[in-house]
Amino acid sequence: MREVFQQELREVQERLVEIAALVAVSIDNATRAFNESNVSLAETVIADDEKIDVAALELDELAINILARQQPVARDLRIVVSALRISASLERMGDMAEHIAQLARYRFPDKVVPKSLRGTFAELGALDVAIANKLVELLTTEDTRLAEEIRNDDDRIDALHLSVFDKVLGETWKGAAVDTVDATLASRYHERFADHAVSIAKKVQYLATGDWVVASS
Amino acid sequence: MREVFQQELREVQERLVEIAALVAVSIDNATRAFNESNVSLAETVIADDEKIDVAALELDELAINILARQQPVARDLRIVVSALRISASLERMGDMAEHIAQLARYRFPDKVVPKSLRGTFAELGALDVAIANKLVELLTTEDTRLAEEIRNDDDRIDALHLSVFDKVLGETWKGAAVDTVDATLASRYHERFADHAVSIAKKVQYLATGDWVVASS
Numbered sequence: 001m002r003e004v005f006q007q008e009l010r011e012v013q014e015r016l017v018e019i020a021a022l023v024a025v026s027i028d029n030a031t032r033a034f035n036e037s038n039v040s041l042a043e044t045v046i047a048d049d050e051k052i053d054v055a056a057l058e059l060d061e062l063a064i065n066i067l068a069r070q071q072p073v074a075r076d077l078r079i080v081v082s083a084l085r086i087s088a089s090l091e092r093m094g095d096m097a098e099h100i101a102q103l104a105r106y107r108f109p110d111k112v113v114p115k116s117l118r119g120t121f122a123e124l125g126a127l128d129v130a131i132a133n134k135l136v137e138l139l140t141t142e143d144t145r146l147a148e149e150i151r152n153d154d155d156r157i158d159a160l161h162l163s164v165f166d167k168v169l170g171e172t173w174k175g176a177a178v179d180t181v182d183a184t185l186a187s188r189y190h191e192r193f194a195d196h197a198v199s200i201a202k203k204v205q206y207l208a209t210g211d212w213v214v215a216s217s
Numbered sequence: 218m219r220e221v222f223q224q225e226l227r228e229v230q231e232r233l234v235e236i237a238a239l240v241a242v243s244i245d246n247a248t249r250a251f252n253e254s255n256v257s258l259a260e261t262v263i264a265d266d267e268k269i270d271v272a273a274l275e276l277d278e279l280a281i282n283i284l285a286r287q288q289p290v291a292r293d294l295r296i297v298v299s300a301l302r303i304s305a306s307l308e309r310m311g312d313m314a315e316h317i318a319q320l321a322r323y324r325f326p327d328k329v330v331p332k333s334l335r336g337t338f339a340e341l342g343a344l345d346v347a348i349a350n351k352l353v354e355l356l357t358t359e360d361t362r363l364a365e366e367i368r369n370d371d372d373r374i375d376a377l378h379l380s381v382f383d384k385v386l387g388e389t390w391k392g393a394a395v396d397t398v399d400a401t402l403a404s405r406y407h408e409r410f411a412d413h414a415v416s417i418a419k420k421v422q423y424l425a426t427g428d429w430v431v432a433s434s
Contacts, residue, residue, distance in 0.1 A: 068291065071288040073285045077285050081301065084302075177390055180394045180397040184397070188405070
């Protein structure tokens with residue numbers, strides 16, 4: 001019974017890694033679609049989001065099945081509940097990649113953001129891709145140094161996100177309203193993508209160290 | 218044992234209702250702060266978000282404890298897992314109310330949106346408040362007609378959300394970049410607030426009808 005359970009936990013972990021890998025491909029495609037106005041890549045991301053949603057739903061069903069059949073307690077129970085939450089966050093990361101791709105598709109053949117912001121969004125995109133790849137590795141290896149790296153990358157993303165508003169609200173901003181809307185939304189999507197990754201990284205860190213967030217903290 | 222379990226499920230439900238009631242107060246305060254540039258009301262919402270977060274965290278701990286001690290299966294297990302998810306959505310709804318309040322505080326003593334959009338945002342705010350109150354009632358009574366109403370309100374919110382973009386991107390828009398940014402973000406927060414409510418309403422509906430979303434659907 002115990003061995004079956006350990007095998008099932010491994011399957012949960014493998015599926016989380018698979019979903020994270022799908023998300024990593026999608027954010028890579030989405031940022032390229034966004035930066036290069038590549039509409040067919042944007043459409044790939046939009047189509048792939050369905051696969052991420054289905055994979056997350058299947059993982060949830062597996063996790064609930066394990067809860068029902070194996071009745072785990074203590075740390076094992078935390079692992080299964082955490083898997084449900086990580087799955088929800090990965091699903092939202094997929095949505096953010098899709099939203100970024102949708103902006104690219106709406107504005108095609110124009111670029112989504114004006115020249116003065118392209119460097120910022122190139123960096124935001126590269127950081128989101130790096131975070132997604134680190135997340136795949138973190139879920140595979142549970143090496144908590146990666147969780148720290150993800151948090152540091154997120155700090156940089158938050159700073160870039162604020163810098164987008166500084167630019168858009170600054171006196172030198174010449175963008176039309178459509179540029180302002182797109183920059184606002186795109187920056188928010190990039191920032192939320194990273195927030196979800198941080199939230200997953202924290203959960204993996206707690207699981208690895210046993211340092212639980214309890215109600216009183 | 219069974220009786221203890223039923224008592225615990227009732228406590229889970231009562232706590233969900235309490236958190237939803239806190240969210241309803243916060244979105245009411247947030248929309249008033251937003252529409253009337255009331256900075257002290259905005260600060261109340263921002264301070265109250267911490268209470269919502271703590272209440273959601275405590276409920277999660279209770280739900281995980283119930284899983285560990287009572288080992289529920291079948292429908293009972295679904296109820297406890299759904300409670301965890303509903304709690305996460307309520308926590309996010311609190312965040313959206315806080316974000317709306319923050320916009321009001323940032324722009325104080327100015328109003329957040331220019332005159333031409335105030336009617337739209339008044340309606341968005343009123344719909345979010347109505348949805349939050351219906352959610353409290355839905356969680357209390359499990360009357361699934363309320364779930365339908367929430368979905369209908371959300372359809373109207375989606376239409377208003379799109380109309381904000383139409384206005385901001387239209388030829389008559391005279392707003393400065395700051396107005397464009399604020400309208401974009403505020404509209405998105407109102408829309409996300411309602412999305413989370415719909416997601417909760419669907420879960421309550423499934424629990425009430427047994428009509429589960431399975432992996433293959």
